[in-house]
Amino acid sequence: MSSLIITEDSIPDLAGKTAVVTGGSSGIGLGTVQVLLDHNARVFILDVSLPPSDILSKKATYIQTDIASWPSLVQAFTTITTVHKCAIDIAIGNAGVFETESYATQCLAPLSIEPSAWSTLEHMDAPTYGCVEVNLKGTLNFVMLAARVMRGQESGGSIVLTSSTTAYLPEQTVPVYSATKAALVNLVRALRPTFPLHNISISGVAPSATLSAMVPQEITSALSSSGLPVSTGRHVGLALVYSATAMQRQRVENYGKDEPVTEQYEGRWNGRIIHTIGDTFWEVEEKLAETKGQWWGEANLAFAKKQQIVTDARIG
Numbered sequence: 001m002s003s004l005i006i007t008e009d010s011i012p013d014l015a016g017k018t019a020v021v022t023g024g025s026s027g028i029g030l031g032t033v034q035v036l037l038d039h040n041a042r043v044f045i046l047d048v049s050l051p052p053s054d055i056l057s058k059k060a061t062y063i064q065t066d067i068a069s070w071p072s073l074v075q076a077f078t079t080i081t082t083v084h085k086c087a088i089d090i091a092i093g094n095a096g097v098f099e100t101e102s103y104a105t106q107c108l109a110p111l112s113i114e115p116s117a118w119s120t121l122e123h124m125d126a127p128t129y130g131c132v133e134v135n136l137k138g139t140l141n142f143v144m145l146a147a148r149v150m151r152g153q154e155s156g157g158s159i160v161l162t163s164s165t166t167a168y169l170p171e172q173t174v175p176v177y178s179a180t181k182a183a184l185v186n187l188v189r190a191l192r193p194t195f196p197l198h199n200i201s202i203s204g205v206a207p208s209a210t211l212s213a214m215v216p217q218e219i220t221s222a223l224s225s226s227g228l229p230v231s232t233g234r235h236v237g238l239a240l241v242y243s244a245t246a247m248q249r250q251r252v253e254n255y256g257k258d259e260p261v262t263e264q265y266e267g268r269w270n271g272r273i274i275h276t277i278g279d280t281f282w283e284v285e286e287k288l289a290e291t292k293g294q295w296w297g298e299a300n301l302a303f304a305k306k307q308q309i310v311t312d313a314r315i316g
C-alpha cells in the first residue's frame with residue numbers, strides 16, 4: 001500500500017462542475033457533499049432521507065431517490081439532466097446499508113431433513129438481501145446511468161464508489177455486506193481498462209471505521225477509547241472527491257493490448273482504491289497489481305495475460 005497525502009488543497013476549484021452523490025444526506029456522503037460545495041461544485045444529493053436543511057442552497061439540491069428502485073433512479077437522472085439541464089461531471093455512488101440479520105446464523109440454523117420441514121421452507125418467502133439490493137444492484141444501476149450520461153459528454157466524467165475495508169478484510173459478522181463491498185472493488189477492476197477509452201474514470205474508496213449513522217456510536221466510542229483509529233465523514237469525503245479529480249502518472253496495470261505507458265503519461269485517476277483509516281489515506285490497487293505474480297503464480301499470470309490479449313475486444 002502506498003501512503004497518500006491528500007489535503008483540501010489537493011482538490012481543484014470545481015466551479016462549473018456538477019456532482020451527484022448517492023447517500024449524500026448523512027455520514028460519509030454528507031462529508032463528500034460538504035467537500036464538493038466548499039470547492040464550488042453544483043451538487044445533487046440522491047438519498048431516501050432528507051439531508052440537514054442547512055446544506056441545501058442554490059448549489060445543493062436534494063432529490064428523494066431510492067437507488068434500489070430503477071424508476072426512482074431514472075427519475076433522478078431525468079430531473080438532473082432535463083429539468084436542471086446539468087451535465088454530470090462527477091458521480092459518487094456512496095449509498096449503502098448494513099446487513100440486518102446475520103446470514104451466517106441463518107445458514108447454520110438446524111434443519112430437519114423431514115419432508116414437512118422442506119415443505120415449510122418451500123412455502124416461506126424467499127430470503128431477501130437488502131444490502132445486495134442497495135449496495136450492489138443499486139450501485140450497478142447508478143454506474144450504468146452515470147456512464148451513459150458521461151459517454152455523451154465531450155469532457156466525459158468521473159465515477160467513484162464507496163466500498164469498504166471489509167472488501168479486503170471481510171468481517172465475519174457481516175458476510176453479505178462484505179461480499180457486496182468486494183463486488184464493488186472487482187467492478188472497478190473489471191471496468192478500469194474500458195471506461196477511460198470513453199473519457200470516463202472509475203475508482204473507489206474503502207473506508208475503515210468512520211463516524212456515521214451506520215455505525216452505532218457505542219462502537220465508534222469503544223474504538224476511540226481503545227486508541228483505535230476512527231475517521232470522520234469529511235476525511236473519507238476528501239478521498240472520494242480526490243479520486244474524482246486527481247491525475248495519475250501511470251496506470252494501475254496494463255490490460256490486454258494496452259501499450260505500456262510512456263514517461264509523459266498523465267491520465268485521470270482510474271481503477272484505484274483509496275483505503276481511509278483514521279486521518280490517513282492509502283492507495284491499495286497498484287501494489288496488489290504489482291505483486292500479482294507472487295500471489296497468483298508467475299506462470300498462471302503469464303497465461304492470463306496472454307488470454308487477455310487474445311480476447312481483448314475493447315472498442316477504442
Ligand SMILES: NC(=O)c1ccc[n+]([C@@H]2O[C@H](COP(=O)([O-])OP(=O)(O)OC[C@H]3O[C@@H](n4cnc5c(N)ncnc54)[C@H](O)[C@@H]3O)[C@@H](O)[C@H]2O)c1
Pocket residue numbers: 022023024025026027028029046047048049065066067068094095096097134138162163164165206207208209210211212213214215233
Ligand atoms: N461508516 C463506516 O464505518 C463505513 C465503513 C466502510 C464503508 N462504509 C460505507 O460508506 C457508505 C456511506 O455510509 P455511512 O457510513 O455514511 O452511513 P450513513 O447511514 O450515515 O449514510 C448512508 C446514507 O445512504 C442513504 N441510503 C441508504 N439506502 C439508500 C437507498 N436505497 N437509496 C438512496 N440512499 C440510501 C441513507 O439514507 C444515508 O443517508 C456506505 O456505502 C457504507 O457501506 C461506511
